[in-house]
Amino acid sequence: MPAGSERAVVELRGVSKEYMRDKIRVPVLSNTNLDIPHGDFVAVMGPSGSGKSTLLNLAAGLDRPTTGTVTVAGTELNQLSESKLTRWRSQHLGFIFQLYNLMPVLTAFENVELPLLLTSLSRRQRAEHVETALRIVGLQERMDHFPRQLSGGQEQRVAIARALVNDPVLLLADEPTGNLDAAAAQEIMDLLQQLNEEFEKTIVMVTHDPRAARRARRMLHLEKGTFVETELDALEAAG
Template sequence: MISVERVSKSYKRDSLEIPVLRDINLKVDAGEFVALMGPSGSGKTTLLNLVAGLDKPTSGRITVGGQPISEQKENDLAPWRARHVGFIFQLYNLIPVLSAVENVELPLILTGLKRRERREHARAALGIVGLGDRLDHYPRQLSGGQEQRVAIARAIATDPLMLVADEPTGDLDAKSAEEILDLLDRLNTEFQKTIVMVTHDPRAAARAHRLVHLDKGSLSEAPADAIAALPARVPAVSAPVDEFGLSGSLEQRFLRQVMAAMSEYAEARSAAPPATEPASSPVPAFDGLSPTDIVELIDRIDGLFGPEPRPEAL
């Protein structure tokens, strides 16, 4: 099904060549569920992009379903991807102004299906993921887990050869993550979908048939008993709720940082005497948040406290 033979990948930055993958070999049989783990920066997403035909190796050969994708031109790869690869992302990548069924229908336009056929395929895919009663809901009206289900429906709507999933549970709470993993299990066992999943979570990796590990650009196969040693289920532990009634997600922690920093800044400004020269900013560090991050947070705050708040997961 998937064959990666002696693949290396490097990127050039100015006069430097930065190696990311080194002489990788990997075979995935049809119907397998493979988890790819490794530290950040080890090349996991790069390998996923190569297997999905989104990027080309510097050297080596990649074939998928007998198709030599590493040797094809982009004009040939684009329609191949649209038909044979289903993409599942950490952050869903749904279009806010389109309903669930319209989001699922969108990639089907590239397959040449007529509108009625596209809508039938999209409805069927949403039924498979358990959202047959949410066809006309917009992303803002869905929980995070439901949004990821829509994204999975979009991925399977073309009946692809394989699904590539990049941290599919990375932005979900424990309960929603468990449900998404159950769904991936079902797609693999009942619909025989080949799945290659990048994850940092050993509990997600425990659902796979095989575990491969990337580190410093080199790939190694985990022992057969490695998966059995992983925790099999995600514990259903609710995130703590703070004084604002917000659970402890990363986004909400950033929000609390911004609110605290604004208060500290206001206190510093009111206590400081008038200055003839600009003083150093009293605003504390935001643990690496850039001005762009803060602007994005302000936009997200509007969404959190807007007229249409996100409902709780059903």
């Protein structure tokens, strides 16, 4: 949590977030500061309602803080209009969702190609990028398959390829193993770890799964909107 690193990819300064529910203000994050440096792999854990998803949404620019600033890859997201934020997201972020969120009517190739349709790449260049991303996740043989023709683990790997294909600065993963069996979850975590270690991708992962969290470089614990950093060794000890 200590802030101040010059190379931080994600910087939260005095961030608070409140929601209105039935005219009652519900605080989710309060006066939060956070630095995530380049190449880090952070697992965010915590009970339901602790603000994990809110943190991810703020870092992704999908939501705006009530107070404070969110800076990602040197851009203060509060300063961007919605249209600029949308464009910025397509250039700097990769998303990995719990339910994979693939378009069911598009093939693996077409799903991975989606973010590249927002770039000026030619069809041929796009095909090269997509094939590279699918090769990294080990699914180059399944590029013509539709999501329904793939297992859950394979679907998630396609989703990871989609998150990778535009070479983002930051990968945001929301419960990436939450819908998978143990073996598939293991494969996905292997892949994320490889992306972090070999390709130096900065990853922020929200998870309930301690086994998944153990694969991160460090773990943050959110309790009622406040960070408590947990040493992985402590997590190991906790079992």
